[in-house]
Amino acid sequence: MVIVNKLKLLVGGVQLRDGVVTVTDILGRILTRAGLHILAMERGYASTIYGAHQYDPIVIDEQPPVSWGDATLDILVALDYDTNPDAKEQPNRDTVLRHAKHLKDGGVLVYDSSTGEIPSDSFVRRGIKIFPIPARNIARDELKRDVVKNMVTVGALFRLLDFDRDATNLTALLEERFLQKGREIVELNLKAARRGLEVVESVLGAKGWADAGYRLEPRKLKEQMLLVSGNDALSMAAIAAGCRFYAGYPITPASAILEFMEEHLPKYGGRALQGQNERESIRAALGASLVGVRSMVGTSGPGLSLKVEEFGVSGVTETPLVIVDTQRAGPSTGMPTKSEQGDLFLVAYGGHGEIPRIVLAPATQEECYSMMIEAFNLADKYQCPVFFLTDLNLSEGRKVVPESFFLKQKVAIDRSTLLREEDLRRNGDFRRYTVTENGISQRLAPGTVGGVFKITGSEHDERGFVSTDPVIRKAQVEKRLRKMETYLKEDSKPPQVYGSTEGNPVLVGWGSTRPVLLHAQQALQAKGVDAAVVHFTRLWPFNTAAAKPLFAKAQTIIAVEGNFTGQFSDIIQTYCLLPVRRIVKYNGLPIYVSDIVGGVEQLLRGKTDVVRIGDAAPTPVKVSEGD
Amino acid sequence: MVIVNKLKLLVGGVQLRDGVVTVTDILGRILTRAGLHILAMERGYASTIYGAHQYDPIVIDEQPPVSWGDATLDILVALDYDTNPDAKEQPNRDTVLRHAKHLKDGGVLVYDSSTGEIPSDSFVRRGIKIFPIPARNIARDELKRDVVKNMVTVGALFRLLDFDRDATNLTALLEERFLQKGREIVELNLKAARRGLEVVESVLGAKGWADAGYRLEPRKLKEQMLLVSGNDALSMAAIAAGCRFYAGYPITPASAILEFMEEHLPKYGGRALQGQNERESIRAALGASLVGVRSMVGTSGPGLSLKVEEFGVSGVTETPLVIVDTQRAGPSTGMPTKSEQGDLFLVAYGGHGEIPRIVLAPATQEECYSMMIEAFNLADKYQCPVFFLTDLNLSEGRKVVPESFFLKQKVAIDRSTLLREEDLRRNGDFRRYTVTENGISQRLAPGTVGGVFKITGSEHDERGFVSTDPVIRKAQVEKRLRKMETYLKEDSKPPQVYGSTEGNPVLVGWGSTRPVLLHAQQALQAKGVDAAVVHFTRLWPFNTAAAKPLFAKAQTIIAVEGNFTGQFSDIIQTYCLLPVRRIVKYNGLPIYVSDIVGGVEQLLRGKTDVVRIGDAAPTPVKVSEGD
Amino acid sequence: MSDTKAETKPQQKISAKVWDENAVPRHRIQWCPGCGDFGVLASLKMALTKLEVTPYEVMLVGGIGCSGQIRNYLNGNAFHGTHGGALAYALGAKMANPNLKVITLAGDGDTFAIGVENFVHVCRRDPEVMLVIMDNGVYGLTKGQHSPTHGRGMNIKEWSEESPPPFSPLRLAMTAGCTFVAQSFSGDPKHSAEIYVEAMQHKGFAMVNDFSPCVTYNKFNTYDWYKEHVEEIPAGHDPSDQNAAWELLNDFDRREKLPLGIVYRNPRSKKAAKRLPMWTEELQQADIKPLFEMFR
């Protein structure tokens, strides 16, 4: 039986050398145009530029996939070859060594056989169809251009997927890209693809296989589809929301936002600044915000830690700022190219003293867009840091989203807290820090005739002059923090609830895990376990009023988090005074459906309150007493 | 009736100009030598050098005072005078304007009358005895040395207190200080004091008062007493504990530690570094610790926020470091010269990703000493940041402590995790990050023959080489965080409990509030309320096993904290799943006995769950809807 | 100081008195009597008055220290953030709205110790911002610890990591690429004011190191000491000549003198900039459709 339009494939190879991303990019674009859905949420690469193993797993589906599912693969494409076949270790066989264990029985393995064949017995036993493609040799020896080796693989892959047999789609893409460099380049690439196709056909013929077992069929498109990453979506949204100043110091996985902004913001009259360090970037952004421009910074853990003092500046001077934290595995430099949900405590609690702050955590590329628009309005209204928490997999992960989704998002830019010259004339005496019932006071952009502001990170009176008067201090602290109550009343949204929480186990998650939670919910249901899912995208201030009633009647509360502690679990405990059990994962791999299903089963058996996902190390060495 | 050896006085004046601290320093030293107890826990000064109001309230007692009590004063000494009597505002009358309302009926008011008398009716009505002393005029006009004006006041004060009538004590101190500069200086000062005494006597005579109503009597000393601040005590302890590298960037109220260390550490073979910024200091300290030297940094809120990234470095590289945070009122620059307990969240949760960390918070000068010794051993054992939380009032507050207290503290320096050359020879293969059951691995000082360490803030294998292998990652994360379990088992101490928690309201506090909690407990008892006090000095990791049973049977849990949120209350809720009600104060003033008593009464009446201490501001201005 | 005209030029008559509005009244100023910063304050008022700048268009960014308080002793919008950060806030503010007169006022500790990371980079970035450093050789506000310019003129024979030699603000600025490098002395406020006027008119980053004695904590570099050591830059000096500027610094060093005046001035060719869109009506119509192209 041939599986049509539903599969997961992984392309792997040596970073920088083998062009993993070239292959998946071509694949992604062509399939998107062919009306298929793509979800590629784990970009496996190393925090070095050259030589490490890189991989890119991609789910392809007719319908929007529920989630990235499990590690299990239908097709494995190994671009790597051995440059030095005599070396004891073979780093260049990494793709097969690391990922072949996840191949389904009956799946497909494609690899570059230029430097030799791999032992195939174990695969054959599992019914795996193997396609050795000497892509590099074909490119180098036959076509005299090393660089087209990836096109050989693409051609092979398309043939395996019984897709684009006449190369119409591929030709269109190649012409778009290379025609201005000359028709010969297009032809060379097409020839390479054709050679890949031929090799596959010869294997199919030799083995007597009718097909590889998978097929992709183009679908009719009702509308334009876009293949966007979380970073793409949130950057576009920032521009739509009126962000006109962006600053960032390069850091994985936030650099892409900086690059996007550097390229596109100027077209909208804005400026993007590559900070010379983490603090220059956030300070410059605060400076821009101060004078009235919507501004944003983006960073990841280490950069965020270095910005902590400025959270306080934003909070106490009441200067709006949107701060994107594309979380990666910490602490310290940690694992810069692995995803994690480990920074929640930092954004909720980081900084000396106490400030109002808002933490949003979108679950999908779509929410990276819609919630970023919200973020800017919240920043304007509450005049405090608004944290936007993604993670590496969400930020770099790509998904097919219909263009219409973006176009129909309402972008209402609300800058009503920013006074204009007319307002000043009307209101007379301007006080930057007027104590109000909702905690919110009016701002002023310097340069506005008729008002002068004095702003300081020291405690101050309503006019912004430094004061340590106990009455003024108390009033200002309370005014600032009252904004959080106002937010809870007027702007916070309750968590999303799927299924009934009453009497059922309740799965809780936040940010990027919603797809996999919902997927696991389905899988559990198939096993007869009715679990509800409660998913948060508005994390802070914690919405107790909305959350507690949901949890109060649960059979058991199980939070699923990508960190060691269960950071959000702790926050729920603080506010709801209910015990939260945990499934946690922090080994650098995505949370899979099977992790959650297995974890829930284990917790329901009742032996433990915390399940730590991932293969464990050998027994720890004992340390002698007295040391 | 004359009150003997039990009073609270406050000396106030214009900062830098009037010599408030000169007066209280002389007072403190002489009374300490005279066997009296002193507690001076609030140093009221401004975050400017010259011209603001400064004050120094001092409790004097025969026995060690339970706490600083209330704002109420027995004696008010106003050193200020008006330089410009025509100015509309009279900043130089601040002492009387600000503090006279706290004077007890029947109390004593001493002020510098050089530039005129103050309106006295209201004081007279309250039975307050007023002593106008033209100290500045006497100094300037009679004695021709402005600078001895404070000695006039000291002389007056001693006479009011019926103390040192023959100036024996004063003479001794003056000789110690000035004899090498010449006998004339001593004589001049004595003459000034004598003149003060005379003015007081003339007032007493004129008014027909037999005395001022207060008397201090010297007591026999069984042992030497020392007047130390929290910063003094912790600095001495650090040296005793083997700290040989200290780094700090100047910041109130931590600068005094730096100055202490710069002066004294070299005598013990150590070095103290004034960092050129907050990060240089913590990084240099980590560098010193790395090569085996016990090291420490000290800072306050803003400096701590700037060091956050290095918490992670310490945690993941497993480099020991003691970090003193002398909390002051935040956020941001906040109120640099006011005390607060607002940094708990930062030290417990600050930093991206997750690391082991220990938070200690001494309650008294004595514990600043004893717990600092503990801090260094914990840092060595657990190889992670050990935070030492004081606050401005504890750090700068002075208290009389018997010398023997310091001498009898056991200082056992435990460096057993640090391998020596012999150990390496015996153990062979050295692995810096061996995965152990208790999470602790052995360290090495570079330079030790036979072992080489590789240390990194990136995730690593047991040898310290960078790794993102999921199994290694999981093992290393768990190894590091397992240290917190080990700590809870082997080293954490339960909170101190005063009274029975069963069925009673339980007052909870941490750090410097213990004295006032115990004082309030007494006051409540006098009012028929039996409250227990549970006080924490080991804050993190939270010792649920020790704490929860104490709270489980309480009638109600009431935490008293010097911050807005009730940060420790939240932590208790997280771990104990019990509701914690709160009395919080954050207006820059110390928490007083009456705050707690009033707060508890209010909470017991049941109308609210949070009492916010301090005078409130006028009704907030309403903001028109739609803005 | 800006290359685009202010959007609406208010009709306010600028007199010296204007600078006392929206400010802490004189008798509440909390500097020690005699503090050099009084001179700087006076000079700033003179310069701003001379240039007929209005308080509304002024953006003062104060450092943290005794010096940074100056922002509140003077009319004009003012911001005060973290220690050492003033120049970076100023950079963002100026990039966002070039119509503002952005003036950064900070101490030597704020600028050269904790803030040197911003100083060096802002020199290169060259925004039209004036920086006045109130250089007193100490951290005044934290009670007199050594700042990076501590030790000026002292004859010290042996150094250590803990006590390094002072460095030269002017040389550092020159090396880092600052396009306007000047020095003044708060003991001569009129001369300082002249320098500030030039600095505010400079099309780029203008640094003025103002010797502003701390009468309380620096008992070495006093007014008298400065009076003996400062010397106006000779009229013949051509500040646009970089070699001459270095030569001048060397010459003054050799003679153990400190130059007052404009050492170097050489505006760089820069891209013109406009105020960034910020009002709803400027933002609302942004069409993001062209961005979709790359995702197809």
Next chain:
Amino acid sequence: MSDTKAETKPQQKISAKVWDENAVPRHRIQWCPGCGDFGVLASLKMALTKLEVTPYEVMLVGGIGCSGQIRNYLNGNAFHGTHGGALAYALGAKMANPNLKVITLAGDGDTFAIGVENFVHVCRRDPEVMLVIMDNGVYGLTKGQHSPTHGRGMNIKEWSEESPPPFSPLRLAMTAGCTFVAQSFSGDPKHSAEIYVEAMQHKGFAMVNDFSPCVTYNKFNTYDWYKEHVEEIPAGHDPSDQNAAWELLNDFDRREKLPLGIVYRNPRSKKAAKRLPMWTEELQQADIKPLFEMFR
């Protein structure tokens, strides 16, 4: 490189091979083929071998970047903390134990962008630490963004706050008070090794800016470009003469050349230092009683 002798000098024969132990094996090195950092690695091994230093007494402090990885490609104790912090860790390590050979190895981004605050101050503090900067004009590890030395040799006519001109590592070091300022080129590892040997013998902070081309992200400052632009410092140059050093820099600038060799070397008179007490037996007897005096 230290003024007190190592406590126990191990009896290990130092050969070049020693530097491959306790290190990532050659075929696992994750630099791009042709990366300039290979040359730096080779030079370091030569220099350490020449000086007969043992891996036990070496303390390598790596920056964060492609360059910083070098610490693991070489034997010797190694530390790797936050981006930009290497020199400050090194400072503390050296102050605590002067017997160690402390070597800091970092990129141009790490040193001059985020780390400039440490660089400037360490130059003044002058610890006996060698710093090798692998200067490639880009942030290699984060995929090629501009570093503060980006733009070297390019003919750019118009600047902006976003794209400022490059600055000169050598001049910055000189101005900040560095006592050993040198430059090398990883295309000539033998010459670099000679410079490193001198740097490690210097009694103070020694900075070597090593042009180490990034073959992947800097397509302008390539090996060939450097070969055309570098030039050895003429034999007659006296590096102890500060004026001559500046003159040399000016001269090379004028000729659009980049000097290779020791530009400046002038050790400062410094207080001697010893390893700080650290073993229990050294600490246990500390008598704190004398401290009580001041509290009476």
